[in-house]
Amino acid sequence: MSGYLAGIIAILSINVIFAYGIFLAVASGQLNLGGAGFQAVGAYAAGWLSANLGLPVALTLLAGAVVAGLVGVALAFPILRTRGVYLVLATFAFAEVVAGLILNTDALGGAMGMSVPGYVEWQVPMIGAVVVALLVFYLMTTRFGLTMRAIHDDEDVSDLMGVSIRNVKVAAFGVGAALAGLSGAFYAHNFGYIEAQGFNAMVSIYVLLYVLLGGTQTAWGPLVGAAFFTLLPEILREVLPAAKEVVVTLFGGVPDGSRPDESWRFVILGVLAVAFMAIRPEGLITRTMVERLSFRRRTAPGMKEATE
Amino acid sequence: MSGPILKLENLSKAFGAVQVIDDVSFEVPRGARMALIGPNGAGKTTIFNLMSGTYAPDRGRVIFDGRDITDLPSRKRIGLGLARSFQNIRLMPHLSVVENVMLGQQSRAGSLGAMLSPLGARSRWRRQAEALLADMNIDTYPGEVVATLPYGIRKKIEVVRALAAQPKLLMLDEPAAGLNPSETAALRDFLVQISEGGTTILIVEHDMGLVRSLCDRAVVLNFGRLIYDGSTRDVQKDPQVLEAYLGSRHAGEGVHA
Amino acid sequence: MMLFLQQLVNALMLGSVYVTVAVAFTLTIGILNFLNFTIPTLFMLAGMVGWALSYWGLPFGLSGPLHWALALAIGIAAAIAVSLIVERFTFRYLKTKYGDSTEHAIPLVSSLGFLLIVENLVRIAYGTEARRFPGPDANMTLDVGGILVRIPQLVSLLITVLIVFALVQMMKRSRIGRGLRAIAENPDAANILGIDTKRIVPVVFMLTGLLCGLAGALFAVNYGEVAPMMGEDIGSKAIAGMVIGGLGSIWGAVLGGLCVGLLEMMTVHFFGADTVQIVVWGALLVVLILYPKGILGHHSIGKGKL
Structure with missing residues (x-):
């Protein structure tokens, strides 16, 4: 397999795992805008253990997930009291604090970054992504998944139905944080080098958008969202240079003929985010759509004439 | 087991300066089909919210199945057998x-x-x-x-x-609101079926036809106070109830339906 | 003592930049319960457009380089225009059907989309590096009893104070202000009372664009430098200021912005510049968890869903 394709599969797998981590929080009604923070915790935990204690990769991957998960649970309890804007801000602030702490910790390389031994090939993150996807699909079929979705829809009624809001939210947020951490650990071992700047606020925003645009009603959403936006730049390699010249001229600049950078990908992500929120805020993949595609849906007699 | 399934003792609740529930006490007998009625704003839904734990009362106690549940978290009440529906679906x-x-x-x-x-x-x-x-x-x-x-x-x-x-007690908040007469009749049969299965029913309802054909007992609230507790047959003869309804904008629509 | 006073004055000057942006944040949250992530971008846009016009002139060779003041005025206008476009897509077409938790986040997510669009378009058009802004000499200083005050900074501070006062007066006395306050209390009731929310909501976005654009322009003049990244740092500190002051309170944002300026100065003094990020965001996180009302915040705002 060519290195190019191997690189794409590795980053795709890492993004899918990351997206599932954020999905678990969002599906239970918690907008987690601190994804990069949890990914950084996982990446640095795995990297540090690997570089300093020489632990085998299997253990450092696990450790990355566990440490990020514990941090997630520790954060989930106090922020349970916050909702809406406050929750978004709290998770966002958490990620900034993590990045700041890493930058100021010499043992983690500070601003210099950190080399991570124990290289893993693309197959390993890919297997990881498949396992994580199966896990999340399974979780969504359980009563735990049902209560998560119920809390997303109506927290007060879920409580009256006997759902322990606290337990479900903390568990969903914590497992999600662990998955984000796992994606960071895979990243560390696949790229072999990590730096705090690689886990900035934009990363948190991108992954949340992958999840929301893919759709949060089913486990298919994050998979489709992450895959689409990871593969998009590959699709657009040919189209973009021309578009770039138009925009540069429009803004009063002089086209220099250089190849467009990845900024373009994010312009498109932004446009899609705005368009989806205006037209189809539930995201691309909805439950109804999955039911239709899976041919399980029967039409109920007498249902057609009676709508509100 | 004997004794009432639910007992409210001297419940009071105020929102700011407004006394929404004022010293209300009544019992729901085991196996009964009971109605909680009164003009709009009388505090019926508030009583439900106090029973299900959405609000905590300022004073008074809620006793369910012989157990004081006044301070029990709302989440745990359904497990004891206290389930409800909502006014807006x-x-x-x-x-x-x-x-x-x-x-x-x-x-x-x-x-x-x-x-x-x-x-x-x-x-x-x-x-x-x-x-x-x-x-x-x-x-x-x-x-x-x-x-x-x-x-x-x-x-x-x-x-x-x-x-x-x-549940042992099913609390329904205006289940017939927005239904047409045939749907209401179907709902009535449905509730009778549930009741015959042994579930006690407490229902908040404006449709007096449904109340009379379904329930044997009724309590009436007006401005947060209990003004009637007795059979559904006599409720429309009670002078206080008549005054409560005729003095309100629901005069024509509710009681004589 | 003298050093301390000088630091205090510096903190005040620094904080006044944060104050304007924090007021913009608090205005949209207080009135629309909407965390508008385009705010740092609007701030940056005014500065970058101002730079481009004073360096290149109007697009398509319509003019040579413009005077810096005119360029900045057009930059502010650009920020207002973009803010109004944001309004179209976040509020004009918004219909909530179920009231669930992600549905309430639709405007927020939309604003994240706009943040990506504008910021990356600016990078594509103007490049990523910082640019020197040809404003007046930022180092003209005034000596007040041994304490040095930069004149452009002083002017900025005065403008900031003026704007905040004007805004508070507008909210208190004008028809529009009363309408905005009614929407903040209860949007449905405001509608019933005959307040035309469709016409009055854009006012919030116009004010947002104006405040951010102005802050961006003052920043460009004061620091003599603009960059596509300049919004992120200011944005984060303005958010911190808003939260510390209390969401939805204009005076809270003023107080919070100044607090953050002071906090930053003290952190730099005692621990060095590298730790500012930890201290500012850490303070924000602690306030959010322990005292979410902030110093002057409303109890009701932000308590419900997004």
Whole structure:
């Protein structure tokens, strides 16, 4: 397999795992805008253990997930009291604090970054992504998944139905944080080098958008969202240079003929985010759509004439 | 077991300066079909919210099945057998019919094992929920997402969701609101069926026809005070009740319906 | 003592930049319960457009380089225009059907989309590096009893104070202000009372664009430098200021912005510049968890869903 394709599969797998981590929080009604923070915790935990204690990769991957998960649970309890804007801000602030702490910790390389031994090939993150996807699909079929979705829809009624809001939210947020951490650990071992700047606020925003645009009603959403936006730049390699010249001229600049950078990908992500929120805020993949595609849906007699 | 299933003792609740519930006491006998009526703003829904734990009373006690539940968290009350429906339908819009009903089973399925086992086609929880839907003659496709269903059916599903908890007391907040006469008649039969299964029913309702044909007893609230507690047959002869209704804008519509 | 006073004055000057942006944040949250992530971008846009016009002139060769003041005025206008476009897509077409938790986040997510669009378009058009802004000499100083005050900074501070006062007066006395306050209390009731929310909501976005654009322009003049990244740092500190002051309170944002300026100065003094990020965001996190009302915040705002 060519290195190019191997690189794409590795980053795709890492993004899918990351997206599932954020999905678990969002599906239970918690907008987690601190994804990069949890990914950084996982990446640095795995990297540090690997570089300093020489632990085998299997253990450092696990450790990355566990440490990020514990941090997630520790954060989930106090922020349970916050909702809406406050929750978004709290998770966002958490990620900034993590990045700041890493930058100021010499043992983690500070601003210099950190080399991570124990290289893993693309197959390993890919297997990881498949396992994580199966896990999340399974979780969504359980009563735990049902209560998560119920809390997303109506927290007060879920409580009256006997759902322990606290337990479900903390568990969903914590497992999600662990998955984000796992994606960071895979990243560390696949790229072999990590730096705090690689886990900035934009990363948190991108992954949340992958999840929301893919759709949060089913486990298919994050998979489709992450895959689409990871593969998009590959699709657009040919189209973009021309578009770039138009925009540069429009803004009063002089086209220099250089190849467009990845900024373009994010312009498109932004446009899609705005368009989806205006037209189809539930995201691309909805439950109804999955039911239709899976041919399980029967039409109920007498249902057609009676709508509100 | 004997004694009333529910006993409210001197309940009071104020929101700011407004005394919404003022020293209300009544009992709901075991197995009864009882109505809680009164003009709009009399405090009926507030009584429900105090019973289900959404609000804490300022004074007074709520005794359910012989146990003081005044300070019990709202989440734990359904497990004791106190389930309710809501005035405005509050089904989970993105859950299917059967999933909404399975949510109603939560108080019986909160253990870690139950939380982590799948709710697939062969799960006993799903089969129970589907059986309950069939028993209650809700012949819509159970996999349908409820947001797309007609009003009357959603109203019924909400009652079934509460029933899935296998409650001892079922509290219904205006179940007939927005239903046409034939739907209301169907709802009445449905509730009689539930009642015959041994569930006590406490119902808030404006439709006096439904109240009289369904319930044997009624309590009437006006401005947060209890003004009547007796049989549904005599309720319209009571001078205080007449005054409460005739003095309000519901004079013509409710009592003589 | 003298050093301390000088630091205090510096903190005040620094804080006044944060104050304007924090007021913009608090205005949209207080009135629309909407965390508008385009705010740092609007701030940056005014500065970058101002730079481009004073360096290149109007697009398509319509003019040579413009005077810096005119360029900045057009930059502010650009920020207002973009803010109004944001309004179209976040509020004009917004319909909530179920009231669930992600549905309430639709405007927020939309604003994240706009943040990506504008910021990356600016990078594509103007490049990523910082640019020197040809404003007046930022180092003209005034000596007040041994304490040095930069004149452009002083002017900025005065403008900031003026704007905040004007805004508070507008909210208190004008028809529009009363309408905005009614929407903040209860949007449905405001509608019933005959307040035309469709016409009055854009006012919030116009004010947002104006405040951010102005802050961006003052920043460009004061620091003599603009960069596509300049919004992120200011944005984060303005958010911190808003939260510390209390969401939805204009005076809270003023107080919070100044607090953050002071906090930053003290952190730099005692621990060095590298730790500012930890201290500012850490303070924000602690306030959010322990005292979410902030210093002057409303109890009701932000308590419900997004």
